[in-house]
Amino acid sequence: MTDSIALDTVDLHILRLLQNDARTTYRDLAAEVGVAPSTCLDRVTRMRRTGVILGHQLRLDPARMGRGLEALLSVQVRPHRRELIGPFVERIRTLPESRALFHLTGPDDYLVHVAVADTADLQRLVLDEFTSRREVARVETRLIFQQWECGPLLPPSATTAGPGTCQASEPD
Amino acid sequence: MTDSIALDTVDLHILRLLQNDARTTYRDLAAEVGVAPSTCLDRVTRMRRTGVILGHQLRLDPARMGRGLEALLSVQVRPHRRELIGPFVERIRTLPESRALFHLTGPDDYLVHVAVADTADLQRLVLDEFTSRREVARVETRLIFQQWECGPLLPPSATTAGPGTCQASEPD
DNA sequence: TTTGAAACGCCGTCGCC
DNA sequence: GGCGACGGCGTTTCAAA
Numbered sequence: 001m002t003d004s005i006a007l008d009t010v011d012l013h014i015l016r017l018l019q020n021d022a023r024t025t026y027r028d029l030a031a032e033v034g035v036a037p038s039t040c041l042d043r044v045t046r047m048r049r050t051g052v053i054l055g056h057q058l059r060l061d062p063a064r065m066g067r068g069l070e071a072l073l074s075v076q077v078r079p080h081r082r083e084l085i086g087p088f089v090e091r092i093r094t095l096p097e098s099r100a101l102f103h104l105t106g107p108d109d110y111l112v113h114v115a116v117a118d119t120a121d122l123q124r125l126v127l128d129e130f131t132s133r134r135e136v137a138r139v140e141t142r143l144i145f146q147q148w149e150c151g152p153l154l155p156p157s158a159t160t161a162g163p164g165t166c167q168a169s170e171p172d
Numbered sequence: 173m174t175d176s177i178a179l180d181t182v183d184l185h186i187l188r189l190l191q192n193d194a195r196t197t198y199r200d201l202a203a204e205v206g207v208a209p210s211t212c213l214d215r216v217t218r219m220r221r222t223g224v225i226l227g228h229q230l231r232l233d234p235a236r237m238g239r240g241l242e243a244l245l246s247v248q249v250r251p252h253r254r255e256l257i258g259p260f261v262e263r264i265r266t267l268p269e270s271r272a273l274f275h276l277t278g279p280d281d282y283l284v285h286v287a288v289a290d291t292a293d294l295q296r297l298v299l300d301e302f303t304s305r306r307e308v309a310r311v312e313t314r315l316i317f318q319q320w321e322c323g324p325l326l327p328p329s330a331t332t333a334g335p336g337t338c339q340a341s342e343p344d
Numbered sequence: 345t346t347t348g349a350a351a352c353g354c355c356g357t358c359g360c361c
Numbered sequence: 362g363g364c365g366a367c368g369g370c371g372t373t374t375c376a377a378a
């Protein structure tokens with residue numbers, strides 16, 4: 001189900017360009033990659049159908065929206081049983097403050113990335129939505145000073161051998 | 173510089189729709205929101221210029237690209253001085269395995285979200301790129317069982333009072 | 345499977361309200 | 362500031378190779 005898909009040089013080149021700017025036109029993609037625009041459309045459509053491309057997302061600035069403070073909350077849920085964590089996950093997911101939620105190995109079961117207005121807002125969130133819940137045994141709050149998005153996501157160089165070569169041929 | 177921008181009902185409605193699918197056409201946005209397409213274009217252009225909208229990003233499935241294992245690495249850097257953390261951050265940012273990097277409060281200075289092929293690949297990454305660095309005092313590795321993207325990012329309800337109302341009027 | 349070209353539909357400026 | 366229309370362009374289809 002989650003098998004890795006064979007991606008050739010053209011696919012990877014397109015992915016790298018689209019990760020720089022997802023609004024790049026097929027016409028510009030084609031000029032850059034060296035194929036016809038219709039071919040680019042074909043490749044992108046295929047990668048959407050095979051699940052490599054999940055979707056196009058808008059990147060917003062939380063600070064410009066009145067959420068100038070971000071934090072990571074490590075949450076220990078006890079007892080860690082399905083009938084408790086189901087509602088917990090669903091509740092946390094739908095909070096307007098939540099940006100991402102991870103279920104992790106280790107002593108802290110969940111990590112929640114939240115964006116709030118200020119420290120008072122953060123305190124309210126932690127008290128009202130986390131520590132007040134019976135199944136939440138412990139919450140550890142860490143503020144985010146700074147964060148970086150990292151380079152384009154590409155397959156490992158030597159992996160995914162198969163019908164297509166899976167490494168980039170031309171650096172930027 | 174990072175003042176929150178006044179966003180009215182139309183802006184927020186557009187943002188919610190674009191966060192579902194960033195490729196929604198202005199024509200479809202207009203039909204949904206109840207204004208003219210040119211008005212939608214106007215609003216989006218303004219939000220791009222004011223920095224609310226940072227850009228359009230492609231969402232990919234790491235598993236389909238041969239990176240079926242994700243992990244969070246908590247890294248303690250000692251001594252925590254600018255001349256050491258600058259190159260460290262730059263190196264980690266440009267690793268093909270890195271997806272995101274956070275500078276945090278608390279005993280662990282950095283959190284790195286990585287995507288790798290398997291546990292052997294993860295071990296290689298930790299040994300070669302983290303514990304082998306002189307300034308890295310400690311690395312704690314936690315695997316990601318599951319992760320969730322959360323709802324659309326919107327301003328806090330009561331905050332950002334001003335010329336425009338900043339709360340959503342119509343639920344989906 | 346890629347391509348070139350043609351038809352369609354969207355974008356984005358503009359003048360007007 | 363929002364609206365409607367028009368010109369230009371990007372997208373998408375399709376038949377051929």
